[in-house]
Amino acid sequence: xxxxxIYDVAKEAGVSIATVSNAINGKGKVSKKRREEILQVMxxxxxxxxxxxxxxxxxxxxxIGLLIPDVSNPFFSEIARTVxxxxxSSGYSVIVCSTDNRDERVEKYIRxxxxxxxxxxLIGTGLENAEILALLAEKSFPxxxxxxxxxxxxxxxxxxxxxxxxxxxxxxxxxKGHKRVAVLSENFKVSSSFERVRGFRFGLFExxxxxxxxxxxxxxxxxKDGKRAAAAIIRGSERPTALFCCNDLLAIGALQAAKEAxxxxxxxxxxxxxxxxxxxxxxxxxxxxxxxxxxQMVKLAFDLLIGSLDNADDIKQRIxxxxxxxxxxxxxxxxxx
Amino acid sequence: xxxxxIYDVAKEAGVSIATVSNAINGKGKVSKKRREEILQVMxxxxxxxxxxxxxxxxxxxxxIGLLIPDVSNPFFSEIARTVxxxxxSSGYSVIVCSTDNRDERVEKYIRxxxxxxxxxxLIGTGLENAEILALLAEKSFPxxxxxxxxxxxxxxxxxxxxxxxxxxxxxxxxxKGHKRVAVLSENFKVSSSFERVRGFRFGLFExxxxxxxxxxxxxxxxxKDGKRAAAAIIRGSERPTALFCCNDLLAIGALQAAKEAxxxxxxxxxxxxxxxxxxxxxxxxxxxxxxxxxxQMVKLAFDLLIGSLDNADDIKQRIxxxxxxxxxxxxxxxxxx
DNA sequence: CTGAAAGCGCTTACAG
DNA sequence: CTGAAAGCGCTTACAG
Numbered sequence: 122x123x124x125x126x127i128y129d130v131a132k133e134a135g136v137s138i139a140t141v142s143n144a145i146n147g148k149g150k151v152s153k154k155r156r157e158e159i160l161q162v163m164x165x166x167x168x169x170x171x172x173x174x175x176x177x178x179x180x181x182x183x184x185i186g187l188l189i190p191d192v193s194n195p196f197f198s199e200i201a202r203t204v205x206x207x208x209x210s211s212g213y214s215v216i217v218c219s220t221d222n223r224d225e226r227v228e229k230y231i232r233x234x235x236x237x238x239x240x241x242x243l244i245g246t247g248l249e250n251a252e253i254l255a256l257l258a259e260k261s262f263p264x265x266x267x268x269x270x271x272x273x274x275x276x277x278x279x280x281x282x283x284x285x286x287x288x289x290x291x292x293x294x295x296x297k298g299h300k301r302v303a304v305l306s307e308n309f310k311v312s313s314s315f316e317r318v319r320g321f322r323f324g325l326f327e328x329x330x331x332x333x334x335x336x337x338x339x340x341x342x343x344x345k346d347g348k349r350a351a352a353a354i355i356r357g358s359e360r361p362t363a364l365f366c367c368n369d370l371l372a373i374g375a376l377q378a379a380k381e382a383x384x385x386x387x388x389x390x391x392x393x394x395x396x397x398x399x400x401x402x403x404x405x406x407x408x409x410x411x412x413x414x415x416x417q418m419v420k421l422a423f424d425l426l427i428g429s430l431d432n433a434d435d436i437k438q439r440i441x442x443x444x445x446x447x448x449x450x451x452x453x454x455x456x457x458x
Numbered sequence: 459x460x461x462x463x464i465y466d467v468a469k470e471a472g473v474s475i476a477t478v479s480n481a482i483n484g485k486g487k488v489s490k491k492r493r494e495e496i497l498q499v500m501x502x503x504x505x506x507x508x509x510x511x512x513x514x515x516x517x518x519x520x521x522i523g524l525l526i527p528d529v530s531n532p533f534f535s536e537i538a539r540t541v542x543x544x545x546x547s548s549g550y551s552v553i554v555c556s557t558d559n560r561d562e563r564v565e566k567y568i569r570x571x572x573x574x575x576x577x578x579x580l581i582g583t584g585l586e587n588a589e590i591l592a593l594l595a596e597k598s599f600p601x602x603x604x605x606x607x608x609x610x611x612x613x614x615x616x617x618x619x620x621x622x623x624x625x626x627x628x629x630x631x632x633x634k635g636h637k638r639v640a641v642l643s644e645n646f647k648v649s650s651s652f653e654r655v656r657g658f659r660f661g662l663f664e665x666x667x668x669x670x671x672x673x674x675x676x677x678x679x680x681x682k683d684g685k686r687a688a689a690a691i692i693r694g695s696e697r698p699t700a701l702f703c704c705n706d707l708l709a710i711g712a713l714q715a716a717k718e719a720x721x722x723x724x725x726x727x728x729x730x731x732x733x734x735x736x737x738x739x740x741x742x743x744x745x746x747x748x749x750x751x752x753x754q755m756v757k758l759a760f761d762l763l764i765g766s767l768d769n770a771d772d773i774k775q776r777i778x779x780x781x782x783x784x785x786x787x788x789x790x791x792x793x794x795x
Numbered sequence: 796c797t798g799a800a801a802g803c804g805c806t807t808a809c810a811g
Numbered sequence: 812c813t814g815a816a817a818g819c820g821c822t823t824a825c826a827g
Contacts, residue, residue: 126820137798142822152796169573173519174820176510177803184553184574192542192554193736198535205529205556214553214570216521217529219542233551236506237521344740373740380742399530403681403710405717405742463804474814479806489812511804514819 125166134162145170176238183213185426186234186242188227190342191219195398196368200245200267203419211427213240220246222311228253235260241426243267247311263429267422268413270312277425279440281413283313284320286444287365290393290411291324293446294363299391299455300330303354303361305371307342314339314367317395321365336361340371347374348381355382355390362455363391369398372408376451387453397447406450414442462503471499482507513575520550522763523571523579525564527679528556532735533705537582537604540756548764550577557583559648565590572597578763580604584648600766604759605750607649614762616777618750620650621657623781627702627730627748628661630783636700636728636792637667640691642712643704644679651676651704654732658702673698677708684711685718692719692727699792700728706735709745713788724790734784743787751779 131138136155144151144159151159162168176182187204189197201217208215216239218230227246231253234242241263248254248271257264258274266278294302304321307314322332338354340346347366351374354364366372372394379386386392386406394401397412421440429435468475473492481488481496488496499505513519524541526534538554545552553576555567564583568590571579578600585591585608594601595611603615631639641658644651659669675691677683684703688711691701703709709731716723723729723743731738734749758777766772 128820138821139798139800139823140796143797146822148823155796169569171514171575171820172573173510173513173575174803175822177508177514177805177820178822179803180822182510191539192529193532193536193539195530195532195535195736198532198538199530201535201538201554202528202530202556205554209555209566214555214574216551217538217542217554218546218551219539229546232506236509237551238508238510344736376742399532399681400737400740403737403741405713465804475805476807476814476816477812480813483806485807492812508804511819512806514804514821515806516819517806 124171125168127168127170130159130162130166130168133166134159181240181430182238184216184237184239185213186216186218186230186239187245188218188220188230188242189245190222190247192217193219194370195400196370196396197245199398200415200419203416204243204423207420207423222247224250224253228256231256231260235262240430241265243422243426244271245269249310249312261433263426263433265422265426265429267418268313268415275437277422277429277438277440279418279422279425279442280313281418281442281444283316283444284323286395286411286413287317287320287322288324289320289444289446290365290395291321291328293409293448294365294391294393294452295324295328295330297363297391297452297454299363301359301361301455302330302332302363302365303336304332304338304365304367305347305350305354305375306337306339306367307371309339311342317367342368342370344370344374344377347371348378349374351375351378352382355379355384360390362389363393363452366392366394369394369396369401369408369410372410372451373400373404376404376406376408386451389456391452391455393452401447401449404451409449409452410447412445412447414445418442461508462505464505464507467496467499467503467505470503471496518577518767519575521553521574521576522550523553523555523567523576524582525555525557525567525579526582527559527584529554530556531707532737533707533733534582536735537752537756540753541580541760544757544760559584559645561587561590565593568593568597572599577767578602580759580763581608582606586647586649598770600763600770602759602763602766604755605650605752612774614759614766614775614777616755616759616762616779617650618755618779618781620653620781621660623732623748623750624654624657624659624702625661626657626781626783627732628658628665630785631700631702631728631730631789632661632665632667634700634728634789634791638696638698638792639667639669639700639702640673640698641669641675641702641704642684642687642691642708643674643676644708646676648679654704679705679707681707681711681714684708685715686711688712688715689719692716692721697727699726700730700789703729703731706731706733706738706745706747709747709788710737710741713741713743713745723788726793728789728792730789738784738786741788746786746789747784749782749784751782755779
């Protein structure tokens with residue numbers, strides 16, 4: 122079943138293919154009557170222009186890439202969904218790429234997306250590798266960072282004030298009366314986590330409380346490793362009364378470790394997460410967490426990307442959004458000594 | 459920064475573009491020496507063939523579509539991740555399309571994917587609409603159904619024996635001593651849910667227990683609606699001692715409804731889900747559920763799709779996998795009357 | 796306002 | 812074994 126091409130509609134409408142093309146794209150001058158005729162023929166023949174052919178002529182492919190660490194991680198799958206809807210309603214489709222935060226995957230995907238001539242890329246995965254940054258810098262397609270930074274290359278970025286988020290968590294815990302706290306972080310090379318921890322320490326510092334290095338643990342960002350690391354904290358000689366986790370996955374690991382150790386949350390241990398994913402509403406107790414305004418962030422990032430498509434030299438923006446504390450059940454006052 | 463084309467490497471290597479093309483694709487005869495030279499030049503020039511141009515010549519686009527109800531739903535995001543990895547390692551990329559089970563979205567996405575010349579589509583969303591089935595039937599690209607059926611069109615499908623899954627749940631509950639049970643289902647028009655309920659009823663029936671229509675509720679497939687529907691069941695005059703939910707999302711809704719009503723799970727009410735998503739390990743109590751062997755299913759489906767790419771007339775298979783009961787904490791014996 | 800022609804970057808017979 | 816040429820389905824000056 123050969124698809125109908127522009128030639129078929131040209132012949133059927135008794136005009137040249139150039140005129141059909143013009144009618145479709147609203148380019149050149151086509152008389153209203155002709156245009157209508159052509160549109161009707163297109164309808165009748167069920168003609169759909171080939172994106173491939175027009176892409177070859179240097180037009181857009183109407184495809185964008187989305188680079189994230191892992192689609193199966195709820196935080197990112199929620200982002201993916203928002204991106205997809207936005208893209209869809211502007212006529213774009215999105216190729217999803219899970220990087221696992223691994224440089225070789227990032228690089229491979231970037232090359233792949235380039236080969237497919239995507240119009241632009243939304244990046245929500247870490248970009249620390251100098252080689253990759255150099256690779257990206259020489260590309261012609263626009264890039265927008267979302268919830269992450271990319272130092273040294275000229276791109277738009279939309280992020281949350283992670284430092285402030287950490288601070289928010291510290292203040293809240295302090296307000297509840299906690300004095301002995303610990304931190305469970307994702308790998309420090311992930312800049313957002315690093316900032317969250319810095320902010321948290323700063324919040325504590327302002328209240329005259331300092332955090333010893335051994336009270337800050339880091340591990341891979343998944344439930345299992347979070348659980349293991351949290352178990353170590355819980356078993357420690359001086360168990361903290363509150364634990365700040367750099368994301369919900371780690372917080373859930375902590376929740377599980379506490380359950381296994383027979384420590385009740387929040388009565389004996391307060392746990393606070395970050396991201397406000399669907400997971401935080403599903404645990405029991407539900408999770409107090411720091412929310413990023415993801416829908417807005419994705420919307421902003423997407424609009425910046427689409428804007429860059431037509432105007433590559435626009436001034437690169439760095440938009441910083443404010444995080445918010447979402448209080449649920451996993452936090453409370455410290456136990457009375 | 460113009461990308462280097464086949465002309466550049468041809469000139470640089472002192473051969474014709476035809477020879478370069480042949481060297482790349484291993485077509486025609488190219489002397490070993492020439493081929494190596496060309497490959498070196500390609501390397502040096504950092505040449506990457508344009509997928510677009512070769513797609514226009516009727517070659518593959520190395521892009522597949524994935525149609526699922528919602529990427530942000532953990533069950534599907536886990537599928538998406540597996541598909542992505544499989545695709546990636548075979549040189550394909552995947553365009554993710556969330557349909558929300560809405561016919562107009564399904565249709566729009568199918569047209570979009572066709573326009574983009576995807577090589578094939580993996581469908582994990584319901585396909586009941588006759589118009590859409592007709593649309594699909596006339597398409598030239600291969601389609602593989604995953605965890606869903608598509609009646610009346612010639613496609614491969616890989617599914618779980620949903621009936622058996624329902625039966626498994628019934629047997630297990632029966633074995634625990636439950637006699638008064640209820641069902642919380644997703645919309646019955648979703649065939650997999652319908653089968654699960656049928657299987658569950660059958661399991662009960664074999665033990666001489668029948669289910670009244672009012673003990674089977676259906677609602678939208680999300681936590682909130684599940685919670686609301688479960689609340690109605692719980693408040694009912696004769697509260698069941700066990701509740702079978704057609705998927706984990708609904709089961710979580712039920713868990714929340716129970717918590718809110720002050721009913722303890724599993725002591726006063728056993729709850730069993732379906733799908734074994736990450737969510738079922740995160741709740742408290744953790745969720746007993748019926749697992750589908752998704753990784754295997756996705757792998758099979760993907761391989762069938764890739765196979766169909768080269769051989770469109772292969773005999774369409776219908777592979778049925780066996781579900782498995784995963785016992786966690788949300789189920790137990792019924793309370794003593 | 797409309798059409799002939801060139802060209803995008805490839806692949807594929809076909810001729811040599 | 813290698814290359815000239817046609818063609819995939821479009822778009823874009825350009826001429827009329």
